[in-house]
Amino acid sequence: MQPGSDTPAPADSSMPHSVRTLLRLPTALAAPRDETPIRVTVAATDAAGGTGREPDETPEAAARPAARTAARILAAALAASAASACMVGPDFQGATPPPVSAYTREGLRNPPVTAEDRRNGALGQSFAQGRDVPGEWWRLFRSRALDSLVEEALARNPTLDAAQATLRAARATTEAQRGALFPQVGFGAQSSYNKAPGGDLQSPLNDNSLLYSLVTPQVTVSFAPDVFGGTRRALESQAAQEEGQRWQLEAAYLTLTANVVAAAIQEASLRAQIAATEKVIQAQTDLLNLITKQSNAGQVAGADVVQQTALLAQSQQLLPPLQRALAQQRNLLTALAGRFPSEEVSQTFTLASLHLPRTLPVSLPSRLIEQRPDVKAAEAAVHAASAQVGVAVANRLPQFTISGAIGASATNFAALLNPAASLWTIAGAVAQPLFDGGTLFRRQQAAEETLVAAQAQYRATVIGAYQNVADALRALQSDGRAVAAANAAVSASRQSVELVRKQFGLGAVSSASLLITQSAYLQAVVTQAQAQANQYADTAALFQALGGGWWNRRDVKPARDPKDPAPFL
Secondary structure: OOOOOOOOOOOOOOOOHHHHHHHOOOOOOOOOOOOOOOOOOEEEEEOOOOOOOOOOOOHHHHHHHHHHHHHHHHHHHHHHHHHHHOOOOOOOOOOOOOOOOOOOOOOOOOOOOOHHHHHOOOOOOEEEEOOOOOOOHHHHHOOHHHHHHHHHHHHHOHHHHHHHHHHHHHHHHHHHHHHHHOOEEEEEEEEEEEEOOOOOOOOOOOOOOOEEEEEEEEEEEEEOOOOOOHHHHHHHHHHHHHHHHHHHHHHHHHHHHHHHHHHHHHHHHHHHHHHHHHHHHHHHHHHHHHHHHHHHOOOOOHHHHHHHHHHHHHHHHOHHHHHHHHHHHHHHHHHHOOOOHHHOOOOOOOHHHOOOOOEEEEOOHHHHHHHOHHHHHHHHHHHHHHHHHHHHHHOOOOEEEEEEEEEEOEOOOHHHHOHHHEEEEEEEEEEOOOOOOOHHHHHHHHHHHHHHHHHHHHHHHHHHHHHHHHHHHHHHHHHHHHHHHHHHHHHHHHHHHHHHHHHHHOOOOOHHHHHHHHHHHHHHHHHHHHHHHHHHHHHHHHHHHOOOOHHHOOOOOOOOOOOOOOOOO
């Protein structure tokens, strides 16, 4: 199934012409009535006192033709199963990569960083096109605290436990569905005390007793040959849903690791902003003390003191929201690690403790749909919907069943050992709905439209995946220049503050000029911390957009339960 493929036909082209014609018959009539299936039953019954054999025929002699009849019916069932190799409904085909050779319009280009940008502290990054993404990509930031926190989150976060349990449940459901392909064998026993009617009716017993006991144990066998593949299509759909749950697990793994890295980077950014704000507040406090002394000495007006006090108060207002955000970020990291807020993690992060990866692997566009867990999950949803179309088609075709029972019936337990008490039943049935008010036909239409919706959702997911990579590449191409510009702004504003402060001490400039330069410096240092954090965050976003390298790490797919009682199924 290609992202742009049309909806598969409701009935496969390999089906017989008569079947395709049958499925196209109109089923909605003006006056609906009850469904009337056709049932063809062939049965043979033998019981104590019954008429299944001649009076002089021994039970052993009667059992031989019964065994031959059972063998012939079993052979017919196996032949019908062998003839059902073709399944109705569309056959699913895996997706092919979209016809694109680049993530962006102009192709892959390294982030432009000039020599002047490098002098201003910008770290140049380069893209390695075609290089594989490492499985533990967060280690490229070379932070032991980050590595340990990610490992703790993977070990303790309940989100992964829930995803793994969901996958195991889907796998068990698939194995349960597989059981429909095999004969069903059961045992039943019934013991009753009965009174036969008198008068013109006779007692079923030879001595004409009206009161009698009846014990009937028997083994039953039933089998529904999958002639048109409805059962196998249902199994195929369930297996596709299991595959989708596996990719949901991979998506949960990727989301968790990316969230931990993003939260650590955000904490580092907040710490940098808090440190810069506190540094500016301290400088403004020192300047306020100086202006206050000058005002007391009559060197400056009292308005200068008021203006500096107001500027200091404005800077101090910025600190509580940053501190609150840092505390909430610590709570987020603690929760991602699977802990309660009172059990705060010990790892702390600063921008200086994180190392920016200089070489960034970028997978080929043709491989992206095989690397993104969300795309693979969407493809599995299309597969499941495609198989459900086959199920809906098979439900409109004749349904075959073969059943049998063998046991004994007697008036007491000791008599059950008598060969004359044996009984057996072999039956075959076929049912074909003739009229159901259009129910099965509409269900088939619903399955086909569900397939169309799944295909459209798959295409949307693929487009979103390529957009994620393109957005990350665009962001990284501008991050280097943004960091360089922020560093240059901090350096220039710092020099401006020092120069204006000296001039203010000499009385060459007014306090208004000093206030403007201080405000510019505060904004510059906050912007610098944010620009550096954005470069780290966009780097992590690129790894996440490329799929996180799950194919280069050990699989988290849970193994089969060793207590499985029937691993051969």
